[in-house]
Amino acid sequence: xxxxxxxxxxxxxxxxxxxxxxxxxxxxxxxxxxxxxxxxxxxxxxxxxxxxxxxxxxxxxxxxxxxxxxxxxxxxxxxxxxxxxxxxxxxxxxxxxxxxxxxxxxxxxxxxxxxxx
Amino acid sequence: xxxxxxxxxxxxxxxxxxxxxxxxxxxxxxxxxxxxxxxxxxxxxxxxxxxxxxxxxxxxxxxxxxxxxxxxxxxxxxxxxxxxxxxxxxxxxxxxxxxxxxxxxxxxxxx
Numbered sequence: 001x002x003x004x005x006x007x008x009x010x011x012x013x014x015x016x017x018x019x020x021x022x023x024x025x026x027x028x029x030x031x032x033x034x035x036x037x038x039x040x041x042x043x044x045x046x047x048x049x050x051x052x053x054x055x056x057x058x059x060x061x062x063x064x065x066x067x068x069x070x071x072x073x074x075x076x077x078x079x080x081x082x083x084x085x086x087x088x089x090x091x092x093x094x095x096x097x098x099x100x101x102x103x104x105x106x107x108x109x110x111x112x113x114x115x116x117x
Numbered sequence: 118x119x120x121x122x123x124x125x126x127x128x129x130x131x132x133x134x135x136x137x138x139x140x141x142x143x144x145x146x147x148x149x150x151x152x153x154x155x156x157x158x159x160x161x162x163x164x165x166x167x168x169x170x171x172x173x174x175x176x177x178x179x180x181x182x183x184x185x186x187x188x189x190x191x192x193x194x195x196x197x198x199x200x201x202x203x204x205x206x207x208x209x210x211x212x213x214x215x216x217x218x219x220x221x222x223x224x225x226x227x228x
Contacts, residue, residue: 034215043205044160044218093159095216106216108152110159 002028004096006109013084014117021079021112023094029074030096034106035067038091050077084116122220123206129225136193138222140206141186147209149182150216151191153202160205163191198228 003026013019023033032051036044048069050056056069066088068080077096081088091113095106124139142149151163166173166182166189173180179192193200205221 032213036218041223043220046215046217049215091157097213108160108162113157 002026002096002098002107004094004107004109006092006094006112008112009110010113010115012115012117015085016083018080018082019084019114021081021092021094021114023077023079023096023109025075025096025098025107028096028098028107030077030098031074032097033071033077034095034097035069035077035079036093036095038093038111044093047079081114084114086116089114089116123204123222125222126220127223127225129227130196132196132198132226132228134196136196136200136224136226138191138204138206138224140189140191140219142189142206142208142219143187144208144210146184147211147214149180149189150207150209151178151180151189152205152207152218154205154221155202163204193224196224196226198226200224201226 005024007022034049035047037047038044046059047062048056048058050069050071052071052074058064066082071077091111093111095108097106122141130136146168148165148167150165152160153163154160164175164180166180177194182189203221203223206219207216209216
């Protein structure tokens with residue numbers, strides 16, 4: 001099956017710093033990638049939809065200037081949490097949709113756990 | 118945004134019993150999927166059921182879909198301690214849309 005990787009798997013940073021999380025589709029090209037956030041004991045909440053070569057579409061309530069998304073190629077999307085604060089500590093999961101197919105599902109990465117001190 | 122509710126929020130059963138989780142959603146859908154997530158881990162895709170399907174099986178899993186009621190159920194038969202996890206339903210409205218997750222059910226299977 002299609003594989004999506006994320007890097008890093010775990011990151012700890014100081015408050016006020018920026019953190020970049022990468023999401024890669026390893027064996028397919030992804031037209032669209034999605035970023036989700038999951039707080040402890042809660043469900044996944046969609047943050048934004050990222051299309052290669054265009055601006056990301058953010059869900060209501062998600063600050064686009066704080067969560068910068070870049071989808072520079074068909075296999076890579078990055079999420080940068082700028083000026084991170086402890087309330088940004090969460091599990092961030094990306095997913096990808098395969099290019100060229102009327103595929104009806106997405107493939108999820110393993111997630112990145114961000115802890116902001 | 119989230120799509121509907123899951124019921125129950127938490128379920129505790131003895132090993133060997135069956136576990137049933139329900140999911141309701143709000144909009145018309147292309148398909149509905151069930152995922153498992155062990156604590157602190159990523160998602161494991163369990164099963165996908167399309168809007169024109171009513172029931173699907175995979176091993177010990179049985180999923181039903183009632184589009185008239187906008188609801189789905191996941192049945193795990195002969196549960197094992199290793200089934201302890203959170204289970205989420207997720208819906209896709211159209212083929213090119215985004216997957217939206219329900220709030221999930223936390224299942225504990227007691228050995």
